[in-house]
Amino acid sequence: MPEPLPAAPLPGAAELPALHAALDDWFAANARDLPWRAPECTPWGVLVSEVMLQQTPVVRVLPVWEEWLRRWPEPSDLAGEPAGEAVRSWGRLGYPRRALRLHAAAAAIRDGHGGLVPGAYAELLELPGVGSYTAAAVAAFAFGRRETVVDTNIRRVHARLVLGSALPSQALTAAEMRLAASLLPADPGASVRWNASVMELGATVCTARAPKCGQCPVRESCAWLAAGEPAPTYTPKGQAWHGTDRQVRGAVMAVLRLAEDPVAPELFYRAPADLGFEPQGIAIPLAALHRLNAAPEQLERALAGLLGDGLAELHLGGVRLPA
Ligand code: SF4
Numbered sequence: 001m002p003e004p005l006p007a008a009p010l011p012g013a014a015e016l017p018a019l020h021a022a023l024d025d026w027f028a029a030n031a032r033d034l035p036w037r038a039p040e041c042t043p044w045g046v047l048v049s050e051v052m053l054q055q056t057p058v059v060r061v062l063p064v065w066e067e068w069l070r071r072w073p074e075p076s077d078l079a080g081e082p083a084g085e086a087v088r089s090w091g092r093l094g095y096p097r098r099a100l101r102l103h104a105a106a107a108a109i110r111d112g113h114g115g116l117v118p119g120a121y122a123e124l125l126e127l128p129g130v131g132s133y134t135a136a137a138v139a140a141f142a143f144g145r146r147e148t149v150v151d152t153n154i155r156r157v158h159a160r161l162v163l164g165s166a167l168p169s170q171a172l173t174a175a176e177m178r179l180a181a182s183l184l185p186a187d188p189g190a191s192v193r194w195n196a197s198v199m200e201l202g203a204t205v206c207t208a209r210a211p212k213c214g215q216c217p218v219r220e221s222c223a224w225l226a227a228g229e230p231a232p233t234y235t236p237k238g239q240a241w242h243g244t245d246r247q248v249r250g251a252v253m254a255v256l257r258l259a260e261d262p263v264a265p266e267l268f269y270r271a272p273a274d275l276g277f278e279p280q281g282i283a284i285p286l287a288a289l290h291r292l293n294a295a296p297e298q299l300e301r302a303l304a305g306l307l308g309d310g311l312a313e314l315h316l317g318g319v320r321l322p323a
Contacts, residue, residue, distance in 0.1 A: 046138055
């Protein structure tokens with residue numbers, strides 16, 4: 001059951017232009033220089049960046065994004081290669097199902113849109129793996145459309161700046177979407193800059209753990225500061241990693257990404273030397289996997305999960321990335 005938003009006076013029509021202008025000026029002077037924001041970046045580049053950035057920090061996304069766009073400058077370039085190549089090139093961004101979804105979206109763009117990323121929210125939403133956030137973000141940032149973009153950073157800024165809460169509710173609510181829509185400038189160009197600047201403020205200043213309110217361009221209007229910085233009403237769940245199935249899956253994927261041939265399943269369970277193997281090219285990720293000392297049941301779950309998700313397949317008695 002989502003938490004109700006606390007009652008708070010929303011900025012009136014008279015206050016909104018000042019908020020818009022303050023963030024506009026701040027963004028012009030402080031926005032990070034990111035390649036997917038460059039005027040020459042294609043809608044495909046924006047779509048790839050939005051999918052990669054969903055669960056991975058900018059610094060890790062940058063080199064992989066650049067490599068993807070160099071290798072697959074158009075959706076049809078990616079669609080023309082096996083899905084396994086997308087997974088292999090995903091590197092260590094995590095949540096590699098996103099690579100499969102981008103590959104499927106590229107194929108849908110090639111087959112249903114003449115190879116060009118569509119610009120309308122409804123068409124974007126129909127692409128495989130594209131949800132409401134990604135569709136709105138691509139329509140806004142790649143096509144200049146007036147869309148209500150709401151990601152984690154924007155939700156946190158709205159919660160503090162407007163509602164006076166330390167954190168947004170634990171699940172996205174219809175009330176938050178209405179609030180975001182009510183704050184959006186009417187002019188499409190201004191709405192794009194507003195979306196981008198609020199997102200950037202949340203990523204760099206109004207951060208989750210330690211907001212830098214002294215550097216904030218809208219601190220005079222901030223409801224959370226005015227309320228005396230009330231504590232959060234819940235503790236955000238951390239993302240456990242060490243010892244988890246996700247860690248083991250990641251280690252298995254690291255082996256598969258480097259393997260030129262299908263990997264014999266027993267290599268995941270026992271050291272190659274014990275089996276009389278000399279693994280070519282995968283000795284380092286295999287050693288890293290074995291250092292985890294994962295129980296056989298956990299390895300079993302990891303392999304079954306990867307096979308079930310289509311991130312790996314059985315071939316000639318071994319395991320490999322999907323062809
Ligand atoms: S003043 Fe602080 S809490 Fe308020 S919006 Fe700015 S950074 Fe966030």
